[in-house]
Amino acid sequence: MIEQNITVTHDTRAIWLILNEDQLLSPNSPELLLNCQWQELKFAHAYKEQIVKIGEYQGLSCFLIDMGKENIDPQDLIQTNLRALLNECSDQFFGIAARAWQVALFMRTHRFCGQCGCSMQQIDWEMAVQCSRCQHRCYPRISPCIIVAIRHQGSILLAQGKSQQARDMHSILAGFVESGETLEQAVHREVMEEVGVKIKNLRYISSQPWPFPHALMMGYLADYDSGDIKVDGKEILRADWFDINQLPNIPPKLSIAGQLIEKTIIEIQHEST
Ligand SMILES: [Zn+2]
Structure with a gap:
């Protein structure tokens, strides 16, 4: 189950899975793990309200930040295509990155209700979005x-x-x-x-x-x-x-x-x- 009540403070240490279109932003190291405190990710601070917890990895929380199509300057980070990750990382890390990608895709494609057209809102007890008017609920597609x-x-x-x-x-x-x-x-x-x-x-x-x-x-x-x-x-x-x-x-x-x-x-x- 995904915890959606997230409190991130400046000293929150976590593994951050930051997506820019279909690219994962990572440090230029073999592990590709962006393991740092929130205060170090200044370029992502505008997305604080959209952080989604997607699981744990190596005892640390993993958070998804989806920057969509924004043209960003990720400083010392490299951008890795998700398919290319297959050849570069462990299967555990690929699993969590794959989950991040699927949750991001779900949020991007379920902004509005398919039944009445109103805006959808993330609910806080499971990974789903719900229509603010007709209560129609959607889950990530499998x-x-x-x-x-x-x-x-x-x-x-x-x-x-x-x-x-x-x-x-x-x-x-x-x-x-x-x-x-x-x-x-x-x-x-x-x-x-x-x-x-x-x-x-x-x-x-x-x-x-x-x-x-x-x-x-x-x-x-x-x-x-x-x-x-x-x-x-x-x-x-x-x-x-x-x-x-x-x-x-x-x-x-x-x-x-x-x-x-x-x-x-x-x-x-x-x-x-
Ligand atoms: Zn609706």
């Missing part, structure tokens, strides 16, 4: 997504989507769950739609919140059953079976995609010994 690593003997199915083309990245298949669908139905449908193959032996492994922009990824492993790969050419540009000893550029291990690929490799190696 979009369920499935992601699945499919194996066939010593190979894994990897695909390249449009967004991965520039980075020449290949990954496993993923997609949003549709209304009225179970997670398992969504996995079978997505795989059939994107690459035209049937899968079997579906096993749930783990989940990961993914803040681009507000997905909750639910990760599965599966075995190939039947059919030839046929990509849709829209979402997926190419897909193929890759021998685990000759993999292309794949997502980092901090992402659930990277973890499911690694788990598949370990399963294959384990069976071949």
